Amino acid sequence: MNTGRRAFLATLAGGLAAPALLRAGTAAHVIVLGAGFGGATVARLLAGVPELRVTLIERDATIHTCPFSNGVLGGLWPMERIAFDLVALGRAGVRLIRAEATGIDPETRSISLADGTRLTGDVMVLAPGISFDWAAIEGLSPATAEQVPHAWKAGRQTEILREQLVAMEDGGLVVVGIPAPPFRCPPGPYERISLIAHYLKTNKPASKILVLDAQDAFSKQPLFEEAWASLYPGMIERVPGSASGAVMAVDAGTMRISTGFDDVTAAVANIIPPQRAARILTDAGLDDGLGWCPVEPVGFESRVAPGIHILGDAALQGDMPKSAFSANGQARACARAILARLAGHEPQGAKLLNVCYSLTAPDYGFSIADVYEPGPEKVSLVLSEGRTTALGASAETHAAEAEYARSWFDTITSQLYG
Amino acid sequence: MFNTRIRVPPTAKPGEIVEIRTMIMHPMDNGFSYTTQGTLIPQNIITEFSCHYLGEEVILVRLEPGISANPYFTFPLRAEATGTVRFRWMDQHGDITTAEEEMVVE
Numbered sequence: 001m002n003t004g005r006r007a008f009l010a011t012l013a014g015g016l017a018a019p020a021l022l023r024a025g026t027a028a029h030v031i032v033l034g035a036g037f038g039g040a041t042v043a044r045l046l047a048g049v050p051e052l053r054v055t056l057i058e059r060d061a062t063i064h065t066c067p068f069s070n071g072v073l074g075g076l077w078p079m080e081r082i083a084f085d086l087v088a089l090g091r092a093g094v095r096l097i098r099a100e101a102t103g104i105d106p107e108t109r110s111i112s113l114a115d116g117t118r119l120t121g122d123v124m125v126l127a128p129g130i131s132f133d134w135a136a137i138e139g140l141s142p143a144t145a146e147q148v149p150h151a152w153k154a155g156r157q158t159e160i161l162r163e164q165l166v167a168m169e170d171g172g173l174v175v176v177g178i179p180a181p182p183f184r185c186p187p188g189p190y191e192r193i194s195l196i197a198h199y200l201k202t203n204k205p206a207s208k209i210l211v212l213d214a215q216d217a218f219s220k221q222p223l224f225e226e227a228w229a230s231l232y233p234g235m236i237e238r239v240p241g242s243a244s245g246a247v248m249a250v251d252a253g254t255m256r257i258s259t260g261f262d263d264v265t266a267a268v269a270n271i272i273p274p275q276r277a278a279r280i281l282t283d284a285g286l287d288d289g290l291g292w293c294p295v296e297p298v299g300f301e302s303r304v305a306p307g308i309h310i311l312g313d314a315a316l317q318g319d320m321p322k323s324a325f326s327a328n329g330q331a332r333a334c335a336r337a338i339l340a341r342l343a344g345h346e347p348q349g350a351k352l353l354n355v356c357y358s359l360t361a362p363d364y365g366f367s368i369a370d371v372y373e374p375g376p377e378k379v380s381l382v383l384s385e386g387r388t389t390a391l392g393a394s395a396e397t398h399a400a401e402a403e404y405a406r407s408w409f410d411t412i413t414s415q416l417y418g
Numbered sequence: 419m420f421n422t423r424i425r426v427p428p429t430a431k432p433g434e435i436v437e438i439r440t441m442i443m444h445p446m447d448n449g450f451s452y453t454t455q456g457t458l459i460p461q462n463i464i465t466e467f468s469c470h471y472l473g474e475e476v477i478l479v480r481l482e483p484g485i486s487a488n489p490y491f492t493f494p495l496r497a498e499a500t501g502t503v504r505f506r507w508m509d510q511h512g513d514i515t516t517a518e519e520e521m522v523v524e
Binding site: 242243244260261262 | 423425439441443487488490
């Protein structure tokens with residue numbers, strides 16, 4: 001055993017669990033929960049390190065990415081475009097366990113699986129994503145989500161919403177309900193509205209979209225509104241939060257959607273519930289009662305439990321949005337921090353990036369690019385000018401941005417799953 | 419004139435109690451808060467809201483600085499005959515915003 005590894009284990013274990021870890025010849029065990037953009041990135045980066053043994057726990061055989069799932073709804077591409085298996089991760093040296101994780105014990109850094117097995121790691125990376133706060137909207141539940149889909153976790157839900165849009169008659173009313181922040185992918189609902197509008201304009205032009213929004217302002221709002229005015233005039237109506245836009249109740253039987261002011265009957269309703277960190281994390285107390293899990297801004301290690309890193313949508317890290325791009329960057333920072341500890345020194349913070357593309361039609365895209373840095377307390381946005389595509393940009397610019405969006409998606413998914 | 423939202427049922431039966439909903443998009447600045455630059459935001463509020471139906475004032479509300487932005491009123495109204503339900507908001511400067519909706523009673 002080299003001194004680097006001993007120092008690494010000492011830092012991780014904080015002394016207490018050390019005897020168990022000092023068995024000769026065993027590589028330090030890294031357990032990763034969730035094979036999304038955060039978990040898959042960190043597993044893949046650490047899989048090649050000889051001093052480490054990487055186990056990745058994932059419930060689903062096929063990952064459906066939320067990025068580009070709005071394109072499925074808009075009919076831009078089929079479900080297969082957003083479906084990925086984990087074979088390549090296995091080939092890269094990650095030990096895959098396909099199971100539902102049922103509980104986490106932060107004290108012992110162990111995780112229980114549905115079949116009763118218990119895995120213990122020297123370091124844990126948790127990236128299980130979000131849970132829905134069903135109780136926030138009357139009448140909404142996992143059962144009624146079959147009729148009133150959220151489609152905010154891609155997969156079967158995406159298919160349900162797509163099938164409903166395809167089955168709807170021309171002239172129908174599509175209601176999209178958007179929760180109060182924070183939620184996964186801040187511009188996502190507005191991209192979704194745009195691509196549903198694209199589908200309706202092409203196939204069912206007499207239909208309308210009513211957006212019931214708990215938010216007043218939203219991400220890239222001027223760019224979205226410019227696109228809606230030019231691409232889908234008169235098709236989209238939005239009621240903001242200050243005009244009582246927040247959805248309060250849903251009747252899945254009658255498709256009646258109620259806010260504090262309006263009651264409307266929808267042909268198709270896509271109601272996205274408010275969100276918090278995945279239930280397995282809040283059950284383990286890793287959210288410290290906040291709904292999201294506080295982490296330090298360099299290696300995304302939990303503020304509650306040392307040796308446990310929390311990445312992506314579930315993390316409360318500061319200013320970064322809950323996006324695939326962010327989770328990927330956070331995973332890189334986390335992997336660097338784990339390797340630094342392995343080499344026996346303190347992790348150094350590096351700048352983080354988030355680039356977020358939105359499509360409003362197949363050849364109409366725009367983006368926002370932000371730089372973040374780890375501050376003393378949290379990850380902070382480094383303010384700069386010109387972070388978004390300019391208003392009034394040319395058709396060529398929008399077409400190029402749409403192309404960049406497609407290449408970003410193809411690149412990141414092939415790095416993780418290809 | 420400020421933007422308003424109103425909800426009056428298009429039809430009702432004679433004697434039916436219907437629910438009326440109204441909202442005006444107004445900041446209701448109470449005169450005690452500051453901008454991020456540290457300047458006091460002067461008081462600017464709606465002071466009066468009323469509803470008329472069949473030539474009668476059916477509700478009159480006086481608003482004070484403690485009322486939140488975008489004041490929202492909902493109240494029951496007895497539908498007696500076909501007529502226009504008229505709404506009127508007045509701000510502290512005396513400027514008037516109106517809205518109306520026809521209700522058919524049969």
